[in-house]
Amino acid sequence: MSTSPQSNTAALRRFVSALTALVNRSQDEASLVREGSALLRELIARDDWLPEELTKPHPQYYQQYLLHADAQERFSVVSFVWGPGQATPIHDHTVWGLIGMLRGGEVAQDYRPGPGGALMAHGAPRTLKPGDVEAVSPTLGDVHRVSNFYPDRVSISIHVYGANIGAVHRHVYTEDGQRKPFVSGYSNAWLPNLWDRSKELTQ
Numbered sequence: 614m615s616t617s618p619q620s621n622t623a624a625l626r627r628f629v630s631a632l633t634a635l636v637n638r639s640q641d642e643a644s645l646v647r648e649g650s651a652l653l654r655e656l657i658a659r660d661d662w663l664p665e666e667l668t669k670p671h672p673q674y675y676q677q678y679l680l681h682a683d684a685q686e687r688f689s690v691v692s693f694v695w696g697p698g699q700a701t702p703i704h705d706h707t708v709w710g711l712i713g714m715l716r717g718g719e720v721a722q723d724y725r726p727g728p729g730g731a732l733m734a735h736g737a738p739r740t741l742k743p744g745d746v747e748a749v750s751p752t753l754g755d756v757h758r759v760s761n762f763y764p765d766r767v768s769i770s771i772h773v774y775g776a777n778i779g780a781v782h783r784h785v786y787t788e789d790g791q792r793k794p795f796v797s798g799y800s801n802a803w804l805p806n807l808w809d810r811s812k813e814l815t816q
C-alpha cells in the first residue's frame with residue numbers, strides 16, 4: 614500500500630463527515646435523498662480522489678468496493694466498478710440509495726410488477742453521465758437493472774445507501790417475477806485509510 618500514488622482522500626472524508634452530520638439530524642427519507650444528492654453531486658464533480666486500488670475492474674464481475682461504512686450502519690459508500698459490457702441482475706435495495714456517475718457511463722432500467730406478478734420495464738432506460746445523480750428507494754422505485762453504457766471501457770459510479778448495503782438482505786429477480794434472496798457483500802476485504810493524511814495531496 615505504501616506504493617500507492619497520492620490521492621485526494623480529503624474529498625471523501627469531507628463527504629463522509631457531511632453525511633454523518635446529515636444522518637445525525639434527519640431520519641426523513643426525502644430530506645436524506647435531497648441533501649445527500651447535493652453532497653454526492655459535489656463529491657463526483659471532481660474525479661481525483663478515488664484511490665487507484667478501488668477503481669479496478671474484474672474481468673468477469675462488476676465490483677462493489679466499500680469506501681466507508683457508518684459505525685452505526687446508517688449509511689455506506691461504495692465505488693461500483695463496471696468492466697466493459699457488465700450488468701447487474703434485476704435487483705432491489707430495500708433502503709434509500711443514491712447513484713452518482715464518476716467516470717464513463719451506465720444505463721439504468723426500472724422495473725415494476727405487472728399483471729400476474731411478472732416484472733415489466735417501467736419507463737425508458739436512463740443513461741447516466743459523469744456528474745449525474747439519481748436515487749432509488751422503496752418509495753421512489755426500488756427495482757432496477759444497471760449496466761455499463763460502454764462495451765469497451767471501464768465505468769465507475771459512487772453509490773450511497775441508507776444502511777450497510779453489503780449486509781442487507783435483499784433480492785434479485787428474473788423477468789418472470791421470481792424473487793431470490795441476495796446479500797451482496799463487498800468486493801474488497803480492505804478499506805481506504807481516510808485517517809493517514811501523509812499520502813494526501815495538500816488542499
Ligand code: FE
Nearest residue numbers: 704706757759
Ligand atoms: Fe441498484
